[in-house]
Amino acid sequence: MSTRDGGVSSGPHATLNLGVAVSDAPAAVAENRARFEAAMGARPVWLRQVHGSNVLHLQAGCGSHPETPADAAWTRERGIACTVQVADCLPVLFALRDGSAVAAAHAGWRGLAGGVLEATVQALCAGTGAAPAEVQAWLGPCIGPRQFEVGAEVLQAFGDDPVQPDPGRFVYRARPDGTARWLANLPALAAARLQALSVVAVTAEGACTVEDASRFFSFRRDGVTGRMAAAIWRT
Structure with missing residues (x-):
């Protein structure tokens, strides 16, 4: 999970803005994304997020900017990072207990109510043959x-x-x-949905993006602001 530190953007996007549709300088965003990728040592796949529940299966040779709108992705491939952008919405990262597959979901209240977590767990389990009880989930920083x-x-x-x-x-x-x-309580709403799916290994970060302006971008707090990213990948 990135914070707002470590990049080259200025003004309301200072400094590690990773969003391309927030009126930041394209060259600055490109540099920020290059730094993010270098720090990970994996290739992030940037989704066209629409607050929906579509889930992409990321396979070898997939592009870094899929055309199909989606708010979640999963993969079994090594070195491909399932990545979601946030600035108050809840990022949820998933991994099977044996590390054989991972997933990421962007869960604002609309996507959460629309079933994005259910769709992600279903896609992950259907694609791997795993049971929901084998899935671990991490709830990242969001509006508290x-x-x-x-x-x-x-x-x-x-x-x-x-x-x-x-x-x-x-x-x-x-x-x-x-x-x-x-x-x-967005994390509580997400945790309840996961527990109903029999995903019981759930860890919550607990940090509030609105209340910690030094670390996090927040659309609710600032309006014009940057985007952070949460990513998960197989090494």
Whole structure:
């Protein structure tokens, strides 16, 4: 998982912005991506993320910039890094216990509610013959439960009743004008989805992108900002 340090971008994108669609200088992004790849020692595959649930199977010879929109990818190939970009959304990295396959998913609330984690685990298990219990998952830095204010439509997308929501997932907090709002716990929502799939080995980073401006880009905090990346690969 990258942070915002170690790159050449300036202004709101300072310094290791890895996103190409955020109004940063293309030459700076290219240099930042080259540094990211060099630090990994693997080739990242940059997805066209759309907050959906499509999962790509990355095979030998695949390009670094697939045309097909996707918010997750998996592979058995060595040296190819499943990579997702984030700036408040939740990055989820997967690996089989024996290390024979890996995957990465970009999980904002829309993708999470739309089944991106279920689709990723299904693709990983179908492609390898593994059972979900053999999958390990890591939940990376994202907007935290003290900062992620949402409306009733988000609760309803996850099947929660705005009148009596699950307090481990949503906490009511009205705005000063009385408008109903809730604080959502994105990692808890993701963990619940994974546990329902029998993925029990789940580790959460716990860091909040909004609250740590020195380490993380945050779209909710800054609006114009850069993108970080989380990647996983087989050595």
